[in-house]
């Protein structure tokens with residue numbers, strides 16, 4: 373039996389990948405809340421008009437913030453001005469990368485593709501590799517050894533977690549990969565989720581990006597200033613705090629290796645401005661359970677399924693407080709997991725055959741599952 | 755020569771809709787496009803074992819509910835990643851208000 377301090381191997385090349393396949397928790401069937409088929413069809417409808425309007429507002433906001441930042445250059449006001457510009461650049465780049473990547477932003481496929489390519493660059497997320505990485509994240513959400521998008525291992529590594537506020541580790545890893553791809557090579561872990569047929573596309577995308585990097589560097593040299601890179605390229609790093617402060621609320625502190633998004637994903641209430649910048653991704657349980665539903669219909673989907681889900685966190689601050697308290701506890705006990713009771717109207721949690729973390733057992737008592745193998749569906753805590 | 759199997763009542767399927775039909779350990783998806791024409795394919799997505807009948811029909815396209823991959827259900831052609839393989843299609847006919855698909859034994 374494993375001790376509580378035993379570290380899990382989160383690498384896609386490690387033994388837990390194979391173990392997950394053997395246990396039947398890789399590419400498995402996940403729980404879905406019951407929603408009337410006709411209603412679901414309405415919710416899944418794509419709309420170009422709404423997305424075009426939101427894209428115009430998005431670019432206009434960036435241009436205005438960039439202009440304010442430009443005017444502030446050379447004064448102390450440049451610090452808040454660029455912090456805001458960078459935060460909005462990175463957060464909206466991230467949310468548009470995500471929404472367009474799912475193909476749910478616009479009705480017209482090429483529009484999704486154009487926004488996807490631009491937003492991928494804004495995040496410095498190599499476009500094709502991250503498309504496939506995200507496919508895996510949806511197949512195997514927080515299944516250790518399978519999901520390449522787990523934000524923090526148990527116990528957390530604070531240096532890496534906090535370094536991501538300036539995208540230090542992830543950003544540098546992606547830059548390395550871009551250069552690797554440009555030379556016609558793939559990283560081994562990527563080959564676990566990217567089909568070989570996509571490699572050529574990956575290499576050419578990387579080469580185009582390198583040309584863009586060179587153009588930004590040339591602009592800096594020509595103007596004798598770092599300013600061009602402060603608008604394109606560097607905001608991915610200095611603005612990434614806005615991405616992480618919200619992304620940390622998505623899954624951290626919840627179960628691993630379960631087959632029910634209500635157990636490993638968090639829905640958090642946020643104000644309309646943040647929801648616009650974030651494409652309503654605060655409705656994260658809803659998004660994971662029904663990725664076909666476009667961002668603008670997620671609030672309505674939330675209304676349809678909230679009777680079947682744990683209570684959402686009331687704010688980003690409340691969610692972060694919960695996350696960091698759990699991460700702090702996981703330093704001593706990596707199995708520590710937040711338990712969220714379901715409303716009486718909900719169907720029981722579906723833990724799957726090998727949940728990791730704490731589970732609610734029949735009768736409502738708690739049990740830590742690591743190393744002891746709890747099987748089957750658990751009853752709700754009502 | 756295939757065998758014609760009775761599937762669903764045509765009233766059960768709207769325009770731009772898809773419905774699941776299971777027959778002898780096999781699952782199929784029966785579609786109606788935006789012109790009210792009927793088509794059928796295998797029921798599972800060629801990417802992973804997910805029922806296409808839970809997806810969204812847009813014209814002649816079915817979008818898979820799991821990763822938003824797309825297929826042209828009239829030809830079986832893959833139209834959007836992560837679906838990279840074609841799907842098997844089946845002839846469909848409408849008789850006396852019922853949809854039939856032709857399967858090969």
Ligand code: FES
Pocket residue numbers: 799800801802803804818819820821822823824835836837
């Ligand atoms: S299961 Fe259909 S696209 Fe992945």
